Amino acid sequence: MCDQPFIRNHDYNFIQKQADYVLHALRTVGDPKIVASVRSDAQAKAVDLFPDVTDHRRTILESIADVKSAEDVQQYMRGLEPYRIAYPPITGKQIQGLFPKNKKLKLPDLAQIDFRRVSYLSWTDIATNKMFLxxxxxxxxxxLEGRFTASSKKSYCFACNRLEDVVLFSANFKKKPANASPDYYKTVGNYICANGEICNKNIAGTASLEQFIEAVLG
Structure with a gap:
């Protein structure tokens, strides 16, 4: 049997959402046909995330359609834990290399991070009013490095699409137009969770995050 991990953090969160949908249908819907449809839809979405997985791991994914209680959902998600892929290994030196102009870069405490539950790293430096991703x-x-501005009210985070405490992250556009002046700069901004740990717990897909990164990189 192949026990190769294959579930990224955001994929795991997406599957959790599908399991929760099934549980919600069981609790609120009286029509068995509708419940069966929700089960089938959740199963298809979980399996479709991993078209190349065809061994016993696919069978494990498919069993999302069999959950009947909150305890079943918890057991199902625990069964997926051994298959979670950790965020790629990274060192403080590597992070410093990503921000060569920032000689006094504040680093996150990597030892305190559970990298199986991370889709991206983010942290703030209050002293410089900077956010890093x-x-x-x-x-x-x-x-990515940029300024952050706290919001006075909750808003939707572009990365996880959840209503949370957010900051406006304004990152400097990396690519300059031809013949641009030395002091040229342009920022790309969007609202993102103030707490990266919460965001990583919520995020169920990386398309929006990758689009933002591409917009900044140019």
Whole structure:
């Protein structure tokens, strides 16, 4: 049997959402046909995330359709834990290399991070009013640096699409137009969770995050 991990953090969160949908239908819907449809839909969405997985791991994914209680959902998700892929290994030196102009870069406490529950790294430096974001790309990482402005009310985070305490993250556009002046700069901003740990717990897909990164990188 192949026990190769294959579930990224955001995929795990997406599957959790599908299991919760099934549980919600069981609790609120009286029509067995509708419940069966929700079960089938959740199963298809969980399996479709991993088209190349065809061994016993697929059978485990498919069993989402069999949950009947909150306890079943918890057991199902615990069964997926051994298959979670950790965020790629990264060192403080590697992070410093992503921000070469920041000589006094404040680093996150990597020892305190459960990397199986991370889709991206983010942290703030209150002293400089800076936010930093690190995301895997190819065989390495990309790093974004920008200002953050706290919001007075909750709003939707562009990365996890949940209503949370957010900050406006304004990252400097990396690519300059031809013949641009030395002091040229342009920022790309959006609202993101103030707490990266909460965001990583919520995020169920990385498309919006990757679009933002591409917009900043140019």
């Amino acid at each position: 690190v995301y895997p790309a190819g065989d390495g990482f990309v790093g």
